[in-house]
Amino acid sequence: MPHVTFTRHLLRFFPTLTEGEVPGATVREVIDELEKRYPGFAAYVVDETGRLRRHVNLFVRDEPICDRDTLSDKVSPDDKVFILQSLSGG
Amino acid sequence: MVADSEPVVRSRHVTTFLVIGLWNSATFGAMLDHILLATKKGTIILDRRSGRWTPRPIAHAGMAVSYAARDPRDGTIWACMDNAHWGPALMRSRDEGTTWEDASRIAYPKGARYIEQLIPDPKAMEDAQKAITYKPAALMKVWVLGFAGADQPGVIHAGTLPGGLFTTRDGGESWELNRPLWNHESRGGDLFAGEATSKNQWGGTPAAMAYGDFVPGIHSVAVDPRDSHHIYVSVSCAGVLETRDGGKTWAGSNRGMLNDYLPNPEADWGHDPHFVTLCPADPDRLWQQNHSGVFTSDDGARTWKRVSQQGVAVHFGFPIAADDKDGKTAWVVPLRSDQERMTIGGGMFVARTSDGGASWQTFREGLPQEHCYDVVYRHALDASGDRVCFGSTTGNVYVSEDRGESWRCVGSNLPPVHSVRFV
Numbered sequence: 001m002p003h004v005t006f007t008r009h010l011l012r013f014f015p016t017l018t019e020g021e022v023p024g025a026t027v028r029e030v031i032d033e034l035e036k037r038y039p040g041f042a043a044y045v046v047d048e049t050g051r052l053r054r055h056v057n058l059f060v061r062d063e064p065i066c067d068r069d070t071l072s073d074k075v076s077p078d079d080k081v082f083i084l085q086s087l088s089g090g
Numbered sequence: 091m092v093a094d095s096e097p098v099v100r101s102r103h104v105t106t107f108l109v110i111g112l113w114n115s116a117t118f119g120a121m122l123d124h125i126l127l128a129t130k131k132g133t134i135i136l137d138r139r140s141g142r143w144t145p146r147p148i149a150h151a152g153m154a155v156s157y158a159a160r161d162p163r164d165g166t167i168w169a170c171m172d173n174a175h176w177g178p179a180l181m182r183s184r185d186e187g188t189t190w191e192d193a194s195r196i197a198y199p200k201g202a203r204y205i206e207q208l209i210p211d212p213k214a215m216e217d218a219q220k221a222i223t224y225k226p227a228a229l230m231k232v233w234v235l236g237f238a239g240a241d242q243p244g245v246i247h248a249g250t251l252p253g254g255l256f257t258t259r260d261g262g263e264s265w266e267l268n269r270p271l272w273n274h275e276s277r278g279g280d281l282f283a284g285e286a287t288s289k290n291q292w293g294g295t296p297a298a299m300a301y302g303d304f305v306p307g308i309h310s311v312a313v314d315p316r317d318s319h320h321i322y323v324s325v326s327c328a329g330v331l332e333t334r335d336g337g338k339t340w341a342g343s344n345r346g347m348l349n350d351y352l353p354n355p356e357a358d359w360g361h362d363p364h365f366v367t368l369c370p371a372d373p374d375r376l377w378q379q380n381h382s383g384v385f386t387s388d389d390g391a392r393t394w395k396r397v398s399q400q401g402v403a404v405h406f407g408f409p410i411a412a413d414d415k416d417g418k419t420a421w422v423v424p425l426r427s428d429q430e431r432m433t434i435g436g437g438m439f440v441a442r443t444s445d446g447g448a449s450w451q452t453f454r455e456g457l458p459q460e461h462c463y464d465v466v467y468r469h470a471l472d473a474s475g476d477r478v479c480f481g482s483t484t485g486n487v488y489v490s491e492d493r494g495e496s497w498r499c500v501g502s503n504l505p506p507v508h509s510v511r512f513v
Contacts, residue, residue, distance in 0.1 A: 013176070040192070044176040047228035048197035054302055055175045085175040 002030060004081045014038050022081075027058060028071035030081055045083060046071070057084045122474040122512040125489070126167065126187075127481055128155035131505035133169045135187050135513075136487070143489055143500035149190060150181065157469055160513035161237050161246065166261070167513065168193075168246075170232035178231050180248075182262060193262040195229075196248060202227040202267060203281040204252055207294040207304045222278075222286055227252055230301040234469065236311025238318040245318065249308030251298050253277070255323055257337065268337045276328060276342065276359060291359035295326035309468055310366040314373050322366060322376070322391060329361035330378070330391055346394035350382045364408045365468040372417030375446075379410035379422055379468070386447045388417070397447025403434060404441045404450045409471035411478065418446040421478055421494050423466040433462045440478070442494045456497030457488060469509035481507025 001021035010017055017038060024030035028050070035042040045056055052058055052068040059065070059082040065073040075081060123138040132148040133155050149169075156172040167187055171179040180193040206223040230251040238245035244261040255268040273279060278286035294304030306325050314320035319336035322343065329344040348355045349362065362381035369375045374390040383405050384398040398405040404424050413419035421442050426434045437459035441450045458464075464482035471480040478494045481487040487501035487510070 009175070040195075043179075043195050043197075047177060048200075049226045049228050051228065053175065053177055 001077055002075045002079045002081050004030060004034070004083065006082075007084045009085055010041075010044065010083070013044060014041060017041075024075055026071065026075060027060065027065055027067075027073045027081065030075060031071060055086045057086045058082070059084070122477065124513045125472075125479055125487070125500075126158050126160060126509075126511045126513045127487065127501075127504070127507055128158035128169065128469075128509040129481075129485075129505035129507050130154050133158050133187075134501075134504065136500060145501055145504075146187070149187065155508060156231055157234050157509045159235050159237070159509070159511050163237065163240055163243060164261075168235055168262075170235065170248075172231055172508075178229050178250075180232060180262065194264055196232060196250065196256050196265045198227040198229060198254060199267055201282045202254070202272065204305065205278050205281070205286060205290040207306075209294070209299075209304045222290075224281060225303070227254065229254075230298065230303070230305070231307070233297075233307050233309045234311055236313050236321070238313050239315055242318040247311045247313070247321065247323075249311050249323060251295075251301060251307040252303065252305035253292060253307060253325060255308055255311070255337070270338055271323070271331065271333075271340050274331070274340055276331075291328060292325060293327035293360060295362075297326065310363065312366060312368045312376070314368070315370050316373055322368070324363040324366040324378070326364070327362045328359050330363060330366055332391055343391035344394070345392065346387075346396075347380070347385060348382055348396055349380075350400070355382075365410050367410060367412045369412045369414065369417040371415045375412070375417030377410045377412045377420045379407050381406070381428055384410065384422060384447060386420070388446065395447070397443070398450075403439070403452055406431075407466070408468040409466050409480065411471045411473040413473060414475065416444070419444045420447070421471065421473055423471055423480055425465060431465055433464065436460050436462055438462050438464055440480070440490070440494045440497070453490075453495050453497070455495065456490075456499070467508055469511075470507050472510050472512050474512035477512065479510050479512065481510045483507070 001023050004022045005019045022030050022033050031042050060079055067073050125136040127134040132150040134145050134148050136143045136145045154172040155169050157170040160167045167183040169181045181190045182193045183190045203224040206225050232248050232250050234249040236247040246258050248256040255271050256265040258265045275288040276291040278290040279288045292306040295307045298305045308323050310324035312322040320334050322332050324330050331340045332343040333340045347361045352360050364379045366378045376387045376391050378385040383396050385394045385396050387394045406428050407422050407424045411421045426432050438457040439452045439454045441452045443450050464484045466480045466482050476493050478490040483506045485504035488497045489500050490497045
């Protein structure tokens with residue numbers, strides 16, 4: 001199963017959030033599974049249309065995902081998925 | 091007093107602060123001895139004790155809050171989170187700011203669309219003749235909250251970017267888009283059903299540019315204290331709209347409005363109200379700080395009258411506060427022109443009218459008079475009885491206890507202030 005790692009900033013909202021294996025063949029399926037484990041999680045990462053939020057970055061292996069609108073990028077069982085915040089703020 | 095400590099509990103949905111000497115609900119509502127600030131770095135409450143205003147440790151530290159207000163019916167404090175990374179959200183405190191919890195998220199329903207606006211940029215304007223394009227709506231920001239009266243317990247309205255009004259009827263457990271307003275003919279009609287059936291009259295607001303799009307926003311919701319079915323909402327950039335049937339039907343209320351940036355200054359639409367409010371004791375008296383001056387209405391927004399003049403001290407600005415008893419009294423914090431958006435002559439002043447805008451008095455005592463670059467945003471001025479307060483983009487908060495005639499700085503070096511409300 002894909003291994004998912006998070007920015008530590010999400011611990012503020014989900015203190016029990018832990019990295020680890022999460023089933024899913026696409027990024028969308030991984031997020032859906034995370035939503036089941038941590039209700040409310042998806043809304044922090046995607047908006048109500050399903051798009052990745054503007055200042056959130058999601059990588060599969062070392063590459064940012066291509067489909068930020070529907071998260072259809074494929075994920076292989078041995079892939080690593082990183083959910084990070086982009087460098088922005090002030 | 092408040093303990094000078096970090097939050098003592100941090101867990102999902104709940105942040106607890108150690109508070110000693112919590113105010114009780116009786117003093118909370120009656121005396122308005124507290125000031126609620128929404129800032130770029132969190133929520134701050136100032137308590138008035140022995141004549142001094144003292145800030146508590148910040149709540150939601152590090153997270154932007156676009157607006158914060160207290161529901162006068164049940165004392166719940168609401169904070170509109172404007173988190174750039176993790177999206178807009180609502181938090182509420184049912185214990186006067188001691189602990190906070192997540193409220194349900196506001197979400198646009200599937201199929202909600204809006205007509206794409208042209209960014210006011212010369213290159214983009216070259217595409218002015220292009221075909222209409224639509225965008226799916228997603229919540230960018232909760233800009234303001236408006237509480238219904240005691241006749242509608244649990245009803246709260248939320249004005250948002252990209253221009254939707256949401257209403258909860260269960261105290262924030264669930265929120266519903268007001269479709270009659272979203273589908274209004276002035277926005278192109280029912281875009282859930284298909285193509286636009288009328289011309290879109292709502293323009294974008296520059297305040298949306300930080301969110302990556304040029305969309306309209308609802309920043310003012312004024313509920314008639316005599317009848318909660320009677321509501322005014324104000325849109326940048328469109329104007330004021332009114333419903334008298336609880337949101338089932340809406341009509342523009344812009345007669346008498348003037349704008350200085352369109353070929354037809356008396357156009358029905360295209361107005362840029364910066365903030366609109368009403369006098370609670372005289373609800374037919376409305377006040378509007380607009381891009382094109384200060385306007386007032388004494389007939390329930392049937393007609394508006396401009397009560398400021400270009401080139402005179404009182405004209406441009408963002409906030410306006412109405413006296414809670416006297417409909418003819420209001421306060422503004424003017425700025426220089428609509429281009430520079432700076433203090434006039436480097437010094438800050440507050441202006442007050444007591445005769446319905448026929449004349450204005452300016453007050454400077456206690457305010458900086460040189461090298462001052464403070465800007466006061468649209469929600470960052472409030473009045474309660476003899477007290478008036480404003481907060482600025484440079485993190486200064488000033489309070490007057492004599493109806494705006496003299497001022498005292500009660501907070502400096504604070505984060506940029508987005509909203510100020512006496513609570």
